[in-house]
Amino acid sequence: MLAINLFNGLVYGALLIVMCSGLALIYGLRRVVNFAHGSLYMLGAYLGYSIALQTNFWVALVAAPAVMLALGVLLDRYGFRLLQDRDPLTVVLVTFGLLLVIEDFVQTVWGKSNLSVPAPAALNMSVDLLGTPVPAYRLAVIAVGAMVALGLSLWLRYSKVGLFVRAASTDPTTTAMQGVNTDALSAGVVGLGTALAGLAGVVAAPFLSLSPSMSSDVIIDSFVVVVVGGLGSLAGAFIAAMVLGMVQALGAVYIPDLAAVLPFVIMIAVLIWKPSGLAGSRT
Amino acid sequence: MSNLRVGMSTAAALAAGAAVALLVSSGTVLSLLTQAVIYAVFATGIALLLRQNGMVSFGHALFFGVSGYAVGIVLQLKLMPAELAVLVTLAGIALAAFAVGLVIVRVPGVAFSMLTLAIGQMFFLTASRSRGLTGGADGMNIDWPATLFGVPQSLLARPAVMFMVCWSVLVLVMLLLVLVLRGRFGAITEAVRDNEERARFIGIRTLMPRAAVYALSATVAGVGGLLSALNTGFVSPEILHWSVSGVGLMMVVVGGYKALWGPPLGAIVYFLARDVLGDYANHWMAIFGIALIAVIVFSPTGIAGALQRLFKGRKTVLAAGAVAARH
Numbered sequence: 001m002l003a004i005n006l007f008n009g010l011v012y013g014a015l016l017i018v019m020c021s022g023l024a025l026i027y028g029l030r031r032v033v034n035f036a037h038g039s040l041y042m043l044g045a046y047l048g049y050s051i052a053l054q055t056n057f058w059v060a061l062v063a064a065p066a067v068m069l070a071l072g073v074l075l076d077r078y079g080f081r082l083l084q085d086r087d088p089l090t091v092v093l094v095t096f097g098l099l100l101v102i103e104d105f106v107q108t109v110w111g112k113s114n115l116s117v118p119a120p121a122a123l124n125m126s127v128d129l130l131g132t133p134v135p136a137y138r139l140a141v142i143a144v145g146a147m148v149a150l151g152l153s154l155w156l157r158y159s160k161v162g163l164f165v166r167a168a169s170t171d172p173t174t175t176a177m178q179g180v181n182t183d184a185l186s187a188g189v190v191g192l193g194t195a196l197a198g199l200a201g202v203v204a205a206p207f208l209s210l211s212p213s214m215s216s217d218v219i220i221d222s223f224v225v226v227v228v229g230g231l232g233s234l235a236g237a238f239i240a241a242m243v244l245g246m247v248q249a250l251g252a253v254y255i256p257d258l259a260a261v262l263p264f265v266i267m268i269a270v271l272i273w274k275p276s277g278l279a280g281s282r283t
Numbered sequence: 284m285s286n287l288r289v290g291m292s293t294a295a296a297l298a299a300g301a302a303v304a305l306l307v308s309s310g311t312v313l314s315l316l317t318q319a320v321i322y323a324v325f326a327t328g329i330a331l332l333l334r335q336n337g338m339v340s341f342g343h344a345l346f347f348g349v350s351g352y353a354v355g356i357v358l359q360l361k362l363m364p365a366e367l368a369v370l371v372t373l374a375g376i377a378l379a380a381f382a383v384g385l386v387i388v389r390v391p392g393v394a395f396s397m398l399t400l401a402i403g404q405m406f407f408l409t410a411s412r413s414r415g416l417t418g419g420a421d422g423m424n425i426d427w428p429a430t431l432f433g434v435p436q437s438l439l440a441r442p443a444v445m446f447m448v449c450w451s452v453l454v455l456v457m458l459l460l461v462l463v464l465r466g467r468f469g470a471i472t473e474a475v476r477d478n479e480e481r482a483r484f485i486g487i488r489t490l491m492p493r494a495a496v497y498a499l500s501a502t503v504a505g506v507g508g509l510l511s512a513l514n515t516g517f518v519s520p521e522i523l524h525w526s527v528s529g530v531g532l533m534m535v536v537v538g539g540y541k542a543l544w545g546p547p548l549g550a551i552v553y554f555l556a557r558d559v560l561g562d563y564a565n566h567w568m569a570i571f572g573i574a575l576i577a578v579i580v581f582s583p584t585g586i587a588g589a590l591q592r593l594f595k596g597r598k599t600v601l602a603a604g605a606v607a608a609r610h
Contacts, residue, residue: 100572264405
């Protein structure tokens with residue numbers, strides 16, 4: 001029982017890693033806390049559902065994030081870039097408006113009933129993990145989370161574009177003066193962040209059912225993760241995502257009455273202790 | 284604002300409410316307006332925090348909902364008379380919000396919004412899962428006594444009376460805010476909002492005023508929640524959900540938070556628009572989402588700001604005309 005719960009906590013943590021790396025990247029470059037990120041995740045999941053229905057899951061896994069990438073680039077070009085001189089809190093409200101529009105769009109196109117996506121045939125089996133049978137698909141979700149975390153870390157650490165991204169999140173003006181096209185960079189990074197939200201949606205679809213409430217469930221947890229980890233810090237978000245997944249898994253076993261509230265208790269405690277989050281140096 | 288002007292505006296506002304209550308005969312329209320006025324009080328609370336403190340709360344639904352729950356529980360347990368319960372609830376919200384405010388207003392910017400969101404969601408989840416007294420996800424009925432503050436329930440059941448009660452409360456809340464904010468307290472909170480560091484340099488203690496504004500704005504939201512509990516006689520976890528805070532914030536921004544009357548205007552516009560949209564109301568989320576974005580992008584001061592500009596613009600034109608005529 002405990003082992004299964006810990007495993008599921010790991011799966012949820014991996015999903016949160018994919019979600020939150022997008023949120024953290026967008027925050028890093030645009031200083032925008034994207035309230036619509038959960039809706040983008042939901043949109044990715046429903047897009048994936050439709051694509052998987054026409055073709056198969058593997059096509060959806062590539063195509064839905066690709067569509068979301070294009071959407072993210074447009075969002076940056078015609079949204080965040082035009083609003084970059086505004087007060088960050090106004091931009092938050094714009095993303096809240098965007099959230100309403102996307103939620104309405106999804107409900108209009110796909111309806112309000114629950115939909116489900118079957119796990120791909122190649123992963124539709126159980127694997128024996130330390131004596132406990134676990135669904136192979138969930139194991140794959142953990143792998144996706146690990147790959148995203150590792151890939152992003154290596155990219156940011158060792159590639160030239162990664163260096164530009166890190167520079168621009170520290171000081172966009174100086175970076176632009178050094179000859180980096182920060183607008184193009186931001187468009188790319190917001191696109192990447194949006195694509196990651198879409199990827200999280202497609203990956204989540206076979207083990208969480210699709211419903212119009214799926215966005216608000218995950219966005220609140222994602223906020224907890226990025227705030228606890230430190231806004232804009234990827235490493236902080238990775239650790240916080242795993243901690244949150246584990247806390248929920250263990251909470252469900254030992255203190256079921258309080259399990260739903262635990263993430264918030266952690267968030268409140270961390271923010272009061274360290275207002276900029278565990279790994280955050282800026283606010 | 285001079286005392287005379289404040290008094291005149293209050294009297295005019297009360298008269299306007301009475302005129303609406305007397306002239307509108309349709310019960311449905313009146314109950315729609317009543318709902319709008321209740322949300323106007325709620326939005327006024329959210330806007331107060333934004334205007335005096337520069338902070339966006341995504342969790343004011345907490346105070347909007349908790350006041351109804353508190354009164355409901357107290358009445359259910361028959362701890363005290365209803366009139367006292369109302370006052371104790373508001374005092375309790377003010378004190379609790381002040382204590383919480385002392386801690387959370389230190390958290391800067393967007394993190395504050397998320398913190399309020401988390402605290403609010405925590406109560407939403409607790410209320411929807413708890414069994415027993417509060418009825419969990421089903422909500423609870425509130426046993427209002429036969430007479431409240433001397434007004435019999437049978438009278439309150441009439442839409443025109445209910446509207447007038449809520450409208451008067453809204454006017455009184457706004458009057459109170461005008462009186463409080465035009466004095467030293469208003470000046471101090473504005474100084475702290477504009478530049479906390481400089482305010483500290485000139486010897487103002489900045490934490491207390493900010494926590495006080497948070498407590499005041501929470502209490503105003505709580506007053507709205509009490510009106511809602513009185514209007515429907517019922518409270519359920521939905522009222523605590525963060526989307527309620529979001530909708531309230533939307534009214535504040537669309538109405539315009541810089542003017543005291545902007546948020547109530549936003550609430551009334553919201554409910555009327557939702558009613559007029561009728562068949563399209565299924566798509567109200569998209570419609571209001573686009574409206575919200577459009578207002579923020581094109582008129583950051585909201586409808587109130589646009590109206591003020593229009594009015595001022597005409598005044599300057601008139602003044603210029605007068606000057607030209609004299610020459």
